[in-house]
Amino acid sequence: xxxxxxxxxxxxxxxxxxxxxxxxxxxxxxxxxxxxxxxxxxxxxxxxxxxxxxxxxxxxxxxxxxxxxxxxxxxxxxxxxxxxxxxxxxxxxxxxxxxxxxxxxxxxxxxxxxxxxxxxxxxxxxxxxxxxxxxxxxxxxxxxxxxxxxxxxxxxxxxxxxxxxxxxxxxxxxxxxxxxxxxxxxxxxxxxxxxxxxxxxxxxxxxxxxxxxxxxxxxxxxxxxxxxxxxxxxxxxxxxxxxxxxxxxxxxxxxxxxxxxxxxxxxxxxxxxxxxxxxxxxxxxxxxxxxxxxxxxxxxxxxxxxxxxxxxxxxx
Amino acid sequence: xxxxxxxxxxxxxxxxxxxxxxxxxxxxxxxxxxxxxxxxxxxxxxxxxxxxxxxxxxxxxxxxxxxxxxxxxxxxxxxxxxxxxxxxxxxxxxxxxxxxxxxxxxxxxxxxxxxxxxxxxxxxxxxxxxxxxxxxxxxxxxxxxxxxxxxxxxxxxxxxxxxxxxxxxxxxxxxxxxxxxxxxxxxxxxxxxxxxxxxxxxxxxxxxxxxxxxxxxxxxxxxxxxxxxxxxxxxxxxxxxxxxxxxxxxxxxxxxxxxxxxxxxxxxxxxxxxxxxxxxxxxxxxxxxxxxxxxxxxxxxxxxxxxxxxxxxxxxxxxxxxxxxxxxxxxxxxxxxxxxxxxxxxxxxxxxxxxxxxxxxxxxxxxxxxxxxxxxxxxxxxxxxxxxxxxxxxxxxxxxxxxxxxxxxxxxxxxxxxxxxxxxxxxxxxxxxxxxxxxxxxxxxxxxxxxxxx
Numbered sequence: 001x002x003x004x005x006x007x008x009x010x011x012x013x014x015x016x017x018x019x020x021x022x023x024x025x026x027x028x029x030x031x032x033x034x035x036x037x038x039x040x041x042x043x044x045x046x047x048x049x050x051x052x053x054x055x056x057x058x059x060x061x062x063x064x065x066x067x068x069x070x071x072x073x074x075x076x077x078x079x080x081x082x083x084x085x086x087x088x089x090x091x092x093x094x095x096x097x098x099x100x101x102x103x104x105x106x107x108x109x110x111x112x113x114x115x116x117x118x119x120x121x122x123x124x125x126x127x128x129x130x131x132x133x134x135x136x137x138x139x140x141x142x143x144x145x146x147x148x149x150x151x152x153x154x155x156x157x158x159x160x161x162x163x164x165x166x167x168x169x170x171x172x173x174x175x176x177x178x179x180x181x182x183x184x185x186x187x188x189x190x191x192x193x194x195x196x197x198x199x200x201x202x203x204x205x206x207x208x209x210x211x212x213x214x215x216x217x218x219x220x221x222x223x224x225x226x227x228x229x230x231x232x233x234x235x236x237x238x239x240x241x242x243x244x245x246x247x248x249x250x251x252x253x254x255x256x257x258x259x260x261x262x263x264x265x266x267x268x269x270x271x272x273x274x275x276x277x278x279x280x281x282x283x284x285x286x287x288x289x290x291x292x293x294x295x296x297x298x299x300x301x302x303x304x305x306x307x308x309x310x311x312x313x314x315x316x
Numbered sequence: 317x318x319x320x321x322x323x324x325x326x327x328x329x330x331x332x333x334x335x336x337x338x339x340x341x342x343x344x345x346x347x348x349x350x351x352x353x354x355x356x357x358x359x360x361x362x363x364x365x366x367x368x369x370x371x372x373x374x375x376x377x378x379x380x381x382x383x384x385x386x387x388x389x390x391x392x393x394x395x396x397x398x399x400x401x402x403x404x405x406x407x408x409x410x411x412x413x414x415x416x417x418x419x420x421x422x423x424x425x426x427x428x429x430x431x432x433x434x435x436x437x438x439x440x441x442x443x444x445x446x447x448x449x450x451x452x453x454x455x456x457x458x459x460x461x462x463x464x465x466x467x468x469x470x471x472x473x474x475x476x477x478x479x480x481x482x483x484x485x486x487x488x489x490x491x492x493x494x495x496x497x498x499x500x501x502x503x504x505x506x507x508x509x510x511x512x513x514x515x516x517x518x519x520x521x522x523x524x525x526x527x528x529x530x531x532x533x534x535x536x537x538x539x540x541x542x543x544x545x546x547x548x549x550x551x552x553x554x555x556x557x558x559x560x561x562x563x564x565x566x567x568x569x570x571x572x573x574x575x576x577x578x579x580x581x582x583x584x585x586x587x588x589x590x591x592x593x594x595x596x597x598x599x600x601x602x603x604x605x606x607x608x609x610x611x612x613x614x615x616x617x618x619x620x621x622x623x624x625x626x627x628x629x630x631x632x633x634x635x636x637x638x639x640x641x642x643x644x645x646x647x648x649x650x651x652x653x654x655x656x657x658x659x660x661x662x663x664x665x666x667x668x669x670x671x672x673x674x675x676x677x678x679x680x681x682x683x684x685x686x687x688x689x690x691x692x693x694x695x696x697x698x699x700x701x702x703x704x705x706x707x708x709x710x711x712x713x714x715x716x717x718x719x720x721x722x723x724x725x726x727x728x729x730x731x732x733x734x735x736x737x738x739x740x741x742x743x744x745x746x747x748x749x750x751x752x753x754x755x756x757x758x759x760x761x762x763x764x765x766x767x768x769x770x
Contacts, residue, residue, distance in 0.1 A: 215370055
């Protein structure tokens, strides 16, 4: 293989992904596009970490849009188990069928003399009730069954138990899962898998090893402006600059919860609604509750609003 | 190419990024896809495949820059034999240099000399880098090996022939070659230094950590305080991970058949409402008392730090500090960060002379009502009471009620009962008395306490 031409090819592919994601309204830097590209090239899941609200979940949605594949989402929570994540037998249907088939069973048994013969007859049919017909697919199995491949989003993996994390290993490594009664189910087409984590607990090494690790930090000022531009296009450029500059300042202060990108977008929408032409301290103060979600934070920041606003208005 | 990558993985491991074999295979696959020529892209994608936490990513970036400076990307591509860079021919020529250097060395005007007089620094660098690779400089581990590797590289470059030439040449050429030789040696030294830095970046902190774990708490020097705090914090974090898991396990169980039948009588015995066997969770209560008087001042800082960390692990911890008067510092711990809480506690209660009698009497008064069969009382102190009453009777009263009383003494066992130390008497009112001299001891003891307490 020619090293520099492979670099050019992958660079082009990454640029294409970046443009494709931008077309769905998701503006991202090189690193995110690289991760999406690698995920497809190496057929490996991507573990996305980063502070809340930087667009981890959004990335999966945008990728699904971009690739034109269905998005299958599994929200993790404490106590999530296989029955809810993978598959469940349709007990009701099984029961109903046995009732209906009861008489048929009598017919089948007719003529069989002795217990052994009846058992042999039964053995001929024993797998009837444990086949895919009676399987209720949950998100993970659905992702494997999807014909043209899917985008699987396993959201907030850190909220699930460690047991569930271990259970995911087989799926993430080989894109297959074992169902005791049926056997191994292999993916028809490898899905693109995203796992997100807010780092409320440390993710196990075994899982990390199987994934490409992508850390999404808060965007820098330029990128955040592009994001706002794509999401709130009606907003004037000067106000956009001021908004972003203000939020960037806010992130450097010690707060219980710093404003995320989604909050910046909300704030931009709010200011648009209020027909704001320029930030001023009074306006900021009244709309502060959109950026900050803790009363303590709002009170702590109050004294600094004037200075920050002035700096934001002066920003170029 | 594989050699370059495996060496890079080794350098990463040396700077404390954990890379498994599976991940290095992934890295190779990534390089296959990405190629070597786009440096930014290569860095980004390798970082996603190899470094799996923000900390790791930082270390990765540093290591990547250092490594791929040392091992110029151009050199790698030529080693592969298919290079499209403009200066490939010259690099190729220098590539074959080391092998022939020895043979040509007998003739005057050795290959090395001509390479050096060629005055192309980049060429010389590439030759040195290739020789270094051949000399196996990636195996360097200690700074004392520097000289050996330098010699080896110089030999591979054919320095012997150069020396001969210098001694045979006329004066003017001798001076010129001598200067060039000095330049060459400087080049080689730089190369070896870089490699040493690359592969041993982290051995020093590791060694320091290992030693500090065994150093007595009272002997830790001021400059190591910060480092020690990191260690204690690490220890506490590990304990949190270990024991928070245990609490969760207790919530699962097998079906409790008897209970289930009893509860489902009202449904005609149909198993509607299942009852699961539960492991009883013992909610441990810990009362921790820390001596912060002058005699144990140095150790007290770490004991307090540890106490602080323990409050994060076990929910019900009441913490006390005393030198002559006992004071509860639980609220202080909950309100502020470790650093602030510890200095506040030391400032308010520390540095006095010890009065165990008074302190234990206070303790009895303040906590006796709260002590029951689930309570573990943990006392950290040296048991030196300035020849005053050690207050054994008070401790005994607590001991009778508590599940157990543990005494951790920062002094070695040999010093107990000497002078004003009252460990024998105080120990008689404890379930267990142990010497806790270093971080290592602390970890072992606390882990034991947790295993039985949680």
